[in-house]
Amino acid sequence: MTDSATLYGLMVEFDSPEALKDAARRVRDEGFEEVEAFTPMPVEGLDDILGHDDKWIAALVLAGALFGATLAFGMQTYSWVWDYPINIGGRPMFSWPSFIPITFELGVLFAALAGFLGMLLLNRLPKLHHPTFEVPGFDRVTSDRFFLMVSADDGRFDRHRTADFLDSLGGLAVSEVPS
Amino acid sequence: MSSPSRQADASPQAHKLIGRLKLVGAAMGLLGIVGAVIGALVDYKAFIETYLFAFVFWLALPLGGLFLLMVHHLVRGRWGAILRRPLEAAALTAPLFLLLFVPIALSPQSLYPWSIPEIVQASEVLRHKDLYLNVPFFLVRAAAFLGIWTLLAFVLRRWSLAQENTKNPGAYREYRTKLRILSALGLVALVLTDSFAMIDWVQSLEPEWYSSIYPMMTIVGQLLTAMTFFCLLVLGLRKTDALSEFVDADRLNDLGNLLLVFVVLWAYTEFVQLVIIWSGNTHHKIPWYLARSAGGWAWVIAAVVALQFFVPLFALFFRKVKRSPKLFIGLCALIFVMRLADVYWLVLPAFYDHEFVLLWQAFANWAAIGGLWLFAFAWLLGRKPLMTRSSKELFPEWRKAHGGR
Numbered sequence: 210m211t212d213s214a215t216l217y218g219l220m221v222e223f224d225s226p227e228a229l230k231d232a233a234r235r236v237r238d239e240g241f242e243e244v245e246a247f248t249p250m251p252v253e254g255l256d257d258i259l260g261h262d263d264k265w266i267a268a269l270v271l272a273g274a275l276f277g278a279t280l281a282f283g284m285q286t287y288s289w290v291w292d293y294p295i296n297i298g299g300r301p302m303f304s305w306p307s308f309i310p311i312t313f314e315l316g317v318l319f320a321a322l323a324g325f326l327g328m329l330l331l332n333r334l335p336k337l338h339h340p341t342f343e344v345p346g347f348d349r350v351t352s353d354r355f356f357l358m359v360s361a362d363d364g365r366f367d368r369h370r371t372a373d374f375l376d377s378l379g380g381l382a383v384s385e386v387p388s
Numbered sequence: 389m390s391s392p393s394r395q396a397d398a399s400p401q402a403h404k405l406i407g408r409l410k411l412v413g414a415a416m417g418l419l420g421i422v423g424a425v426i427g428a429l430v431d432y433k434a435f436i437e438t439y440l441f442a443f444v445f446w447l448a449l450p451l452g453g454l455f456l457l458m459v460h461h462l463v464r465g466r467w468g469a470i471l472r473r474p475l476e477a478a479a480l481t482a483p484l485f486l487l488l489f490v491p492i493a494l495s496p497q498s499l500y501p502w503s504i505p506e507i508v509q510a511s512e513v514l515r516h517k518d519l520y521l522n523v524p525f526f527l528v529r530a531a532a533f534l535g536i537w538t539l540l541a542f543v544l545r546r547w548s549l550a551q552e553n554t555k556n557p558g559a560y561r562e563y564r565t566k567l568r569i570l571s572a573l574g575l576v577a578l579v580l581t582d583s584f585a586m587i588d589w590v591q592s593l594e595p596e597w598y599s600s601i602y603p604m605m606t607i608v609g610q611l612l613t614a615m616t617f618f619c620l621l622v623l624g625l626r627k628t629d630a631l632s633e634f635v636d637a638d639r640l641n642d643l644g645n646l647l648l649v650f651v652v653l654w655a656y657t658e659f660v661q662l663v664i665i666w667s668g669n670t671h672h673k674i675p676w677y678l679a680r681s682a683g684g685w686a687w688v689i690a691a692v693v694a695l696q697f698f699v700p701l702f703a704l705f706f707r708k709v710k711r712s713p714k715l716f717i718g719l720c721a722l723i724f725v726m727r728l729a730d731v732y733w734l735v736l737p738a739f740y741d742h743e744f745v746l747l748w749q750a751f752a753n754w755a756a757i758g759g760l761w762l763f764a765f766a767w768l769l770g771r772k773p774l775m776t777r778s779s780k781e782l783f784p785e786w787r788k789a790h791g792g793r
């Protein structure tokens with residue numbers, strides 16, 4: 210497959226999420242692993258079809274939440290119990306109920322930050338250019354078109370046979386994505 | 389669309405299970421009543437104190453059912469479509485509680501310090517509160533609350549059945565509008581009456597104490613109990629001919645998300661009360677917590693916080709738990725049992741503020757009221773098809789298959 214070296218992948222275009230989901234199912238049944246979908250809005254169930262069960266974001270968010278909560282609780286405990294104890298109204302120095310709101314807030318803040326930054330990092334964003342931008346008509350992916358791409362990295366990828374197969378899915382057009 | 393035949397809607401499998409639930413309720417109720425009567429003869433004080441606990445626990449089901457039913461009429465959605473009939477049946481049990489209130493009405497002196505003149509005379513605060521907290525007004529209010537709930541449940545059911553039976557599309561839509569308007573007004577009425585009921589029946593056990601978020605906290609607790617029960621019901625009936633077409637992993641996911649909402653809301657209201665009283669740190673507010681943390685009571689609430697909040701919270705974050713019936717049933721059962729501990733902790737320390745006690749009468753009364761309730765609920769549920777036409781219409785697949793509008 211020498212010619213596949215110059216290709217990033219093959220792209221097929223659809224005009225509805227249902228058509229995209231049907232096609233994605235058939236592409237997966239055919240045994241392709243490196244499949245990517247591009248849609249103007251979230252399509253329910255597409256993740257499962259494509260087999261994207263990346264647990265990294267969930268783990269990152271949990272780590273962020275635990276870090277934020279521990280930081281907040283630890284900071285308050287340290288400052289109230291050891292660093293600068295002030296007796297207010299005879300309450301114990303380790304006044305944990307009043308630490309909870311800040312603990313919760315900081316837990317949520319760091320969870321959100323970890324999720325957002327983790328998403329950018331895992332998607333290798335921001336990026337100024339991507340090979341898919343070369344596909345004619347790809348700009349409509351932000352309004353009313355649905356694209357499915359088989360990456361050239363896939364073990365079963367073959368420039369001509371894969372193109373023929375994608376052609377048989379009944380999409381609007383099949384295009385090559387130059388790398 | 390021609391009228392679907394009644395036979396096709398009869399769903400024998402589902403009704404067999406509901407019949408079994410009725411038997412379980414009857415057996416539990418009979419055993420419980422025997423236990424409760426013995427309990428009352430042996431130690432009336434322990435009987436009536438635990439009776440209030442059982443009454444408050446089971447009241448969550450008609451009230452939670454009524455609340456969720458009206459929310460469903462307002463916002464619709466498929467989560468409620470599968471629950472509409474069970475919610476109606478639960479709400480319709482409200483008059484049963486009018487009957488069950490009789491033991492409390494007969495002996496308020498065994499429960500409420502404000503009903504004993506000597507205690508009222510000795511306390512300046514209670515003398516001022518006497519205008520509201522006195523036995524005749526207490527009874528009138530109780531009758532009014534239970535009456536309003538019964539009326540709401542009956543009218544909602546009546547219009548729901550009328551909507552089901554009408555052949556006229558105009559009337560059909562009109563009933564939908566009427567149900568929505570009544571639900572909007574009814575929700576306001578329910579939250580207000582339920583708030584005052586919780587103040588009267590539970591908060592006033594310690595009449596010198598008050599907390600503004602207490603009614604909200606107890607109502608959210610009721611909703612949590614009710615939601616858990618209805619999740620268990622759907623999980624139990626999901627494979628029967630009545631529901632199998634409508635309940636899939638997505639619906640269980642919806643119910644799980646709603647359950648998560650009530651779990652979090654419960655923890656929020658419970659914690660807000662604690663942090664406000666902690667911050668205020670005043671002598672007329674803290675006794676409530678002192679009574680509920682002395683002599684082992686603290687362990688009860690610690691267990692409730694761990695098993696009714698933290699475990700369900702993290703479990704319900706995972707789609708797998710919501711979508712796997714086995715795990716979901718286990719989680720609901722856990723929350724339901726912890727609700728028992730929670731309500732026990734809410735009520736009993738008012739009488740036993742030095743030491744944790746586990747009275748056997750609590751189980752007898754719980755079984756007596758619960759059995760009666762379960763019997764009434766299953767009987768009401770078994771009288772009508774489990775899915776209504778208007779419920780089924782919320783499912784696009786069903787509309788497609790049956791050529792609905």
